[in-house]
Amino acid sequence: MPARYVVALKGRGGEETAQAWAESHAAAAGVPVVRVHVATGDDADFAHPEPHRTTDVVLPRGPVPEQLARFLHDDDALVIGTGKTGFIHSRVFGTMSLRIAAVARCAVVVVPHLDLRFRSGVVAGVKADDLLDPVVRAASDEAAQRGEPLQVVHSSFSGIVPAPVETSASALEQAAALVQRLHPRATLRTRETVRPPAEALLDASRNAALVVIGAGHAHRSEHSLGPVVQDVLVNINAPVLIVPGGRFKHVE
Incomplete structure (x- = not known):
C-alpha cells in the first residue's frame, strides 16, 4: 500500500x-x-x-x-x-x-480520461521473472480492496517460436499460488495466450478497472521501460499501474 x-x-x-x-x-x-x-x-x-x-x-x-x-x-x-x-x-x-x-x-x-464508472475487474500481466511477485501482490491487493475479480494473463509469445509449455505453466502456477496465499477468497482467473503480450493485455483490459504490469527494463538501463509497458501506454484503454520491481513497497 x-x-x-x-x-x-x-x-x-x-x-x-x-x-x-x-x-x-x-x-x-x-x-x-x-x-x-x-x-x-x-x-x-x-x-x-x-x-x-x-x-x-x-x-x-x-x-x-x-x-x-x-x-x-x-x-x-x-x-x-x-x-x-x-x-x-x-x-x-x-x-x-x-x-x-x-x-x-x-x-x-x-x-x-475515460468514463470508468461501469468498468470492473483487475488484469495483471506476468512472466516468469523477478517482477512476477510484486505485480501479483499489487494486482491482488487492488482486486481484494475493491471487491473485483482478478485475471492473470501470461503470453508465451516470443517472436516466432512460443515459449516452452512448462515456462507458461510455471508463471501462472506461481501467480495463482501467491494470490491464494495473500487473498484466499479472491475470484481468480488465469489466462494463457500466444498473442504478443501488449496486444493480449489491451484486449483483456477493454472493460477493466485496472491493468497491472511490471516496468521491465530496456537495454538494461535503470531509467527505461520495457517494450510491453511502452506498447500498453501508447495504446492505453484503461488505468495502468506500473510496478517498479523490487522498489515497490508492499505492506503485509
Missing part, C-alpha cells in the same frame, strides 16, 4: 479522472493525496495551471519527469492523467506518461 498518492497536475483538461481515481484510492486506504504542479517552459501542458485550481505543492521550473522524480518517495504512488487514448493519438501528441514512468522510482498509475 502506498504511503501517499501523488497526483501530477497538467493545469489543463483531461486530469479530472486521474484526480478522482487517486482520491478514491487514497480514501479507501486511509492515506493522503498530494497534488503537484511542475512549471516548465518546455512542456506547455504543465506550464499554465488554471486560475481556479489549488495545488498542494508547486515544484521548481524544469523538465517535468526529472522534477517529479526528485519529489517522489519510493513508497509513493504517482498518478498521472492522459487525455490521449489509442495508437494514432499517442504517436501524434507525444508520450509524456512514458517519460515520467521511466524515471519515477515508485509505482506509477496512468489514468486515461
Whole structure:
C-alpha cells in the first residue's frame, strides 16, 4: 500500500479522472493525496495551471519527469492523467506518461480520461521473472480492496517460436499460488495466450478497472521501460499501474 498518492497536475483538461481515481484510492486506504504542479517552459501542458485550481505543492521550473522524480518517495504512488487514448493519438501528441514512468522510482498509475464508472475487474500481466511477485501482490491487493475479480494473463509469445509449455505453466502456477496465499477468497482467473503480450493485455483490459504490469527494463538501463509497458501506454484503454520491481513497497 502506498504511503501517499501523488497526483501530477497538467493545469489543463483531461486530469479530472486521474484526480478522482487517486482520491478514491487514497480514501479507501486511509492515506493522503498530494497534488503537484511542475512549471516548465518546455512542456506547455504543465506550464499554465488554471486560475481556479489549488495545488498542494508547486515544484521548481524544469523538465517535468526529472522534477517529479526528485519529489517522489519510493513508497509513493504517482498518478498521472492522459487525455490521449489509442495508437494514432499517442504517436501524434507525444508520450509524456512514458517519460515520467521511466524515471519515477515508485509505482506509477496512468489514468486515461475515460468514463470508468461501469468498468470492473483487475488484469495483471506476468512472466516468469523477478517482477512476477510484486505485480501479483499489487494486482491482488487492488482486486481484494475493491471487491473485483482478478485475471492473470501470461503470453508465451516470443517472436516466432512460443515459449516452452512448462515456462507458461510455471508463471501462472506461481501467480495463482501467491494470490491464494495473500487473498484466499479472491475470484481468480488465469489466462494463457500466444498473442504478443501488449496486444493480449489491451484486449483483456477493454472493460477493466485496472491493468497491472511490471516496468521491465530496456537495454538494461535503470531509467527505461520495457517494450510491453511502452506498447500498453501508447495504446492505453484503461488505468495502468506500473510496478517498479523490487522498489515497490508492499505492506503485509
